[in-house]
Amino acid sequence: MIIYPMIIYPIVNQTEVIEVERLFASGFGPGLVMGSILIGYSFYEGLVYKVPTQAFRFQKVMAATRDGFWALLSQF
Numbered sequence: 001m002i003i004y005p006m007i008i009y010p011i012v013n014q015t016e017v018i019e020v021e022r023l024f025a026s027g028f029g030p031g032l033v034m035g036s037i038l039i040g041y042s043f044y045e046g047l048v049y050k051v052p053t054q055a056f057r058f059q060k061v062m063a064a065t066r067d068g069f070w071a072l073l074s075q076f
Helices: 003-012 020-026 028-048 058-067 069-073
Strands: none
Touching: 003 020, 020 028, 058 069
16 A cells, blocks of 8 residues: 555655654645546446446445455455
8 A cells, every 4th residue: 555655765765753643645636647647538438439337336335345354455
């Protein structure tokens, strides 16, 4: 994950005071930009290649979340 360098960098660089909170906050802007570009590109590719879609069903989301609960929990 990308948060590990944000934690290790202030520990390794002891020459000046670096706030970990500010490092996390500075990652929001680039993260939103990269996420928006990825979403737009995915929509574009889906339309160009006519990828088959399924109707959204909340029950499927809940079933997948229940099945993958421990895998989701291990990401933290």
